[in-house]
Amino acid sequence: MSRKSPLDDPENAAHAWARYRRIMKLLMSVTVGTVLFALALLYAYNGAVSVHFYIAVALGISFTMLLGGALMGLVFLSHGTGHDDSVDNRLPSRDELWGKDED
Structure with missing residues (x-):
């Protein structure tokens, strides 16, 4: 059974998405500057x-x-909120998947 994600909490999720939007706004301004510089060159x-x-x-740029x-x-949002830690990443063993080899 998977653990509860920190993003399930509305307050935590709102903070994380606000941070993500802030990062994207900064990236948009850097992108506009880069495009203008490239076009000028x-x-x-x-x-x-x-x-x-x-x-x-x-x-393209x-x-x-x-x-x-x-x-x-x-990726930063997922890792920074602890969402990655709530994922159950255990895989069944080979024997559980395919049965025991009878050689």
Whole structure:
């Protein structure tokens, strides 16, 4: 039987999700700055290329940074609240799964 997760407590969960939103807001501002810096560098070195190129670069950088940051933030949230400790990660032995080999 699994133990109760600390995220089941509404007060603890509210604090954890507020921290996660704070991390994501910071990451969003860093992402916007990175995208603007990258676009400025690309324009400085390449000049006026197709607008589709700049859109693709902006979306690629944004998607990569925000998805990676969101997943990493969820890992921090899970570990920081103790949710990971409540998971029962015991696996049955090989003999219990497949029966004893009769050689």
